Amino acid sequence: MKLILLGAPGAGKGTVAKLLTKLDGSVQISTGDILRAAVAAGSELGKQAEAAMKAGDLVSDELIMGIMGERLKEDDCKKGYLLDGFPRTIPQAEALKKLLADMGEKLDMAVDIQVAKDVILDRLTTRRTCTDCGAIYNVKSNPTKEEGKCDKCGGPVVQRDDETEEAISNRLDVYNKQTAPLADFYKKEGMLVAVNATSSDAVIDAIKAKLAS
Numbered sequence: 001m002k003l004i005l006l007g008a009p010g011a012g013k014g015t016v017a018k019l020l021t022k023l024d025g026s027v028q029i030s031t032g033d034i035l036r037a038a039v040a041a042g043s044e045l046g047k048q049a050e051a052a053m054k055a056g057d058l059v060s061d062e063l064i065m066g067i068m069g070e071r072l073k074e075d076d077c078k079k080g081y082l083l084d085g086f087p088r089t090i091p092q093a094e095a096l097k098k099l100l101a102d103m104g105e106k107l108d109m110a111v112d113i114q115v116a117k118d119v120i121l122d123r124l125t126t127r128r129t130c131t132d133c134g135a136i137y138n139v140k141s142n143p144t145k146e147e148g149k150c151d152k153c154g155g156p157v158v159q160r161d162d163e164t165e166e167a168i169s170n171r172l173d174v175y176n177k178q179t180a181p182l183a184d185f186y187k188k189e190g191m192l193v194a195v196n197a198t199s200s201d202a203v204i205d206a207i208k209a210k211l212a213s
């Protein structure tokens, strides 16, 4: 399947994407994960992205399209892909449309995962992430067995730099201003599926039902 996962930070895009990869071998592509890996590696890309990421601002559309233009052409995308955290602005959505048209590809749908703001805030402040494999935990609802150590790979599980209260509040503002308008964009494209996300399983079921219809 070829999907875009829309939704505020903390809506569960990454969790849903990871579950969907198990259904048909589609690959999860998270621009946030790609950028975090670049920052950790200290690469040129990482240096260009670091300050904006830490403040909870978006990195430039040019930088993101440079990454995605390459990434979508890799072999593992042939089975399908789940775009998690991309596109995030109207110019990115326009550029993606052109890129896919040039590649002769078509997306199945854009899923807007809708979660109440208080739930999002609570989730973001209690979320912890493995810096090695990207596994996501939650200190309240899904803690690691051993504190600070990933159950899956043993890597360090920490609070992300952009999950301070200030950065979270900025990320939500940025989301409302720059990313929320994408729902309308994809509605006009006839591709939008809005799901009220009571649980990640509910989102998966809605996607399966739509794919089968």
Ligand code: AMP
Residues within 6 Å of the ligand: 009, 031, 032, 033, 035, 052, 053, 054, 056, 057, 058, 059, 060, 061, 064, 084, 085, 086, 087, 088, 089, 092, 162, 171
């Ligand atoms: P995420 O893990 O998706 O919340 O992304 C973390 C941070 O990476 C964001 O707050 C942005 O600074 C940056 N980022 C990720 N994806 C994008 C994108 N598509 N466009 C611009 N910035 C992005």
